[in-house]
Every structure is written in structure tokens, then in C-alpha cells.
Amino acid sequence: MPAFTNPLRRPHSRTLLAVGSAAAGALLLAACGDGTVSEGAAAGSDGAKSAPALHSHIHGLGIDPGDGKLYVATHEGIFTPDRAGSPQLVGDSKDDFMGFTVAGTKTFLASGHPAPDSDQPADHGLIKSTDAGRSWKSVSLKGEADFHSLDHAKGVTYGYDSTRGLLRVSKDGTSWQNRAQLQALDFAVNPADPSQVVATTADGVARSTDGGATFGPGERPGTEYLSWGSPSALFGIDFTGALSISSDGGATWDKTATVPGGQPQALTAVDERHILAATQDGIYESQDAGKTFTKRLNVASGDHH
Template sequence: MNKRPAALAATALALALTLTACSGSGEDAESTGSAASGTTVSHIHGLGLDPASRRLYVATHEGVYTPGAQGKPEPVGDSRDDFMGFTVAGARTFYASGHPTSGGNKGLIKSTDAGKSWKTLSLAGESDFHALDFAHGTVYGYDSTNGLVRTTRNGVSWRDGARLEAIDIAVSPQDTGLVLATTADGVARSADGGRTFARAEKPVMAYLSWAARDALYGMDPSGGVHRSGDGGRTWKKAATVPGGRPQALTAVDAEHILAATRTGVYESKDGGHAFTKRLAVASNGTH
């Protein structure tokens, strides 16, 4: 594997994806924050739906937000840190990573109150996970600081895996060892839990999300949503999400998809064929 510094690796991959790119149903829940007039959201890093409340959560460069009663972004909790990796692990239970407003790396953090407060678990100051996935009782992460795929069951002790240049990872809901990673050359496959990866195969995808055995979703650099029923061996394009270059993708189940682009957060409940806007994005931002 290429062992350039992780920062250079991430920059190279982001550039590769940029060069290939072109250019609701809001359930009410308890208030999670009072948005000031004119609150806007930009640069989205992660999406999730709390299985308890069915409420949408959006991890951004300026904290975590949720759509309010009128579809306007409302801040969740008091943190305005840069939330990079983000995943919903269960009812009101989220894992995340990123950067504090004061600088540095957050390591792995966890919330058990739907994002209102966060507890540091490990690697504070050491690691920034740009991608997180929770499956089989395990957190799978791509540590962009060190260019490593890493896993943990308790949030504290980590097993280091392969070193590679990636943007996103996805774990099979059936097979604990099957992990996919998006790279500038295509989708790379691991059969041993991320310890090693085979050579990447096209098509190139920016983001992946694996909701069910026969429902792996990929979002290409121009916002096209593709579905694979055979674990990424073959793909079929469903539609293109409005807004151009993608920012995040989460499959809630086999037909329910959340996708973020430079113009907003969109939702599909028919396997990616039609999307409706759930939240507007003010500007595209940069990493």
C-alpha cells in the first residue's frame, strides 16, 4: 500500500474525486436546541436516523443539527465542533469523531442522549476518523490521521488494520469480516475485517452504505446513487441526487436512503429512485 502521510493521501483522493465530479417528511420530536434566526448548515460529513424517534441527525462542520418543525436546521446540544466521522449505533446512541473548535483531533466520542452531550472514549488528540460504521457490536473506523482502518468493540482498545487511502468504509450486515472502502481507483474489498484489502475495482464511489445483504448503496462523485445486490460485484444506477458532488450517504434500510450533496440533505424511500429535500445547505464548504 502507498504509505505517504495520511494528510497528503486524503488530499490526493479528494482531488481525484473532485476532478471526476459534475461541477420532507419531518417527524416532530422533543426539542433538541433553539436555533437562532438565520441558522444555516454547510459542509455535511454524516447522516443518521435515530431508530427510537425516527428523527434525522446531520453531522456538520459546525456541530450536529436536526430539522425543526418547519424544516429549518436546529442545533443539537451545545457543541459546535467539526464532526467528521458519524454513525448511529442504536436508539439515542451515536459515535463520532472530528476536530474541536480549539483545534486538534477528537478521537472517538460517544453520545447516549441523541447528540446532546458527548463523552470521549479514546484516541483524543491522536486520531480523526473520517468514516465510522457500527456493525456486529463493533465500531469500524477509517483513521485519516494515520491512514488506517481500525476496529474496536469497547471503544477503548483498538485493532489496527490495513493502511490505505480511503474516503469511506462500509461493513457487510451479514459477514463481520467483509469490509469495503472507497478509493480513487474504485472500491477495495477486505475479507478479514479490514486487516488487508484486495486491489480496488471500478466503478469509483465516493460513499458507501450497506443496509441489508442485498442492499449495498454507493454514491459516485457526481451524485449518482447505485445499488448492488451482490456485495459490490455489480452495480445498477437508480438515480442522481440533486446538488452535484456528494457529501454523505446513509442507508437506513433496504429502501430508505439519506444522501447529502452541496445543496442539501435528501431522502428516498424507494431505493434511491426519487428524492425529496429534508434540509437545505447554505454553502458547499471545503475540508
């Protein structure tokens, strides 16, 4: 049966997993209703509708809680929209930022790979910025780990190490504990209870109640990306852009809308109502749990290279 058909998120081959030793199944897609797209200006800008596009594949999204600015982790650096809605490179790094999460005001955690002309090891391990992405320092596992997904809750950092198909956990960013061996495209942690972890598998959403040490079988609906906005608001988006929400940690789901712009590239829930989603033609923001969307940034994503 086919694995996930979205190779764009990762430079290394990663077949979709089943938890434990179960065979990977077909991706189960969920169909949702259409959302409403606002053509008005994005907050703090003149609108992204006619602004230049970001020409890079997107791996992660985040909002700095200090100033509310949007940050976009891509194959060629971190970007933020200017007042006109045009993408601006943050700092001077053009590295490939894979896993990316906002851990606090001006504090970002990431992983990925150095730019093609670099002499650094192929995998960054865990890196950290304390100046909103303008500069980065290595924290741990340089040359040893490639976190394709990162999350941060209650001071604990969770990372999915794609080189080993392994969920890893750290309280200080330096010392790591190994949890479940699995193949996952994405995962999310309950922001109020880090013992609750969910992961996307070929069979659906797999759930853990022991901090990712073990997972149950994947369950419908099929989902590509997950993000836990609040304890009662876990969001998931499938291959078609269909957005769903779960109030019980992924046991049941309600279909809400379809994010505009085609196949999704990233999803971040800032809280139970504030959602960011990157699709093939743009980055969309909702302040009402997916009922309406505003386009924050134009995107023209080609093949991952």
C-alpha cells in the same frame, strides 16, 4: 494522475489511496439515470422547500431508530430539522464532527475536532453520545486519532484513521486493533457480517473479506461514498451524485438514479430502501431505494473553513 478533487470533507490533506502500495489512479465516474424529486412536505414537517438553509459542510447523516429523527453531522455541530424543516443545533457543541454513525437508540459515535476557540487537543479520537447528540464524552484515542469515517456492525466499531491512513477496529470502543494501511475517502461494513468491508479508492471500490485486514484492488465503478443498508443492499454515490446499488457486496453494481443537488457530501443507507444523501443544496431522503427523493433540509455549503 489526479486524486479525488473533493477537499471539503476533511481539514487535513488526504490524497486518495490505492490499497497497499499501488499508485493512486484517476477517479472513475459512473453515469446514472435521473431520480424523481418530490416537492411535497417531508415527514413530520411542513416541507423544506422554503425553510432556512443549513450553512455548513456536512460530514455525516443518521436516523435515530428510536424516534426516526434525522441528525446531520457538520463542520459546526450536530443539527436536526424542526417541524418547519429548519436546521436546529443539537446541544451546544459547535465542534467539527467528521466521522459519524448511529450505533443505537440515542447512541451516536463520532470523531473530529474541537471548535476553534477550544483548548482541547486537535483530534477528538472516538467520542460517544447517549442522549442523541446533546452531550458527548471521550471514549478513546483523544489527541491521537482522527476518524474521517466510522461504521458500527454487530457491536464492532470500525474507524478510518486519516492521520495514519489506517483502518482500525474495536469491540469496546477502547481497545483497538490495526487492520489494513490504506488511503480511503469512505468505507462501509456489511451489517450482518463485519468480515466484509468495502472502501473507496482512486481505482474504484476495494473489497475485504477478512474484516479489513487486507483488500483486493479497486474495481469500477468509481465511488465517493458508500453505505451498507442491508446484506443485499450496498449503496454507492459518485462525484456527480449518481447512485448505484450492489446486491453482492460490491462485485457488481446497478445504476439507479441521480441524487438531486449537485456534488454529494455524505451518504447513509438506513436499510435496503431508506437512503439519506447530502448534496450541495440539500439533504434528500428516499424510501424506495432511490426511485424518488424528498428534500428534508435546505443546505448552502460553502468552502470548508
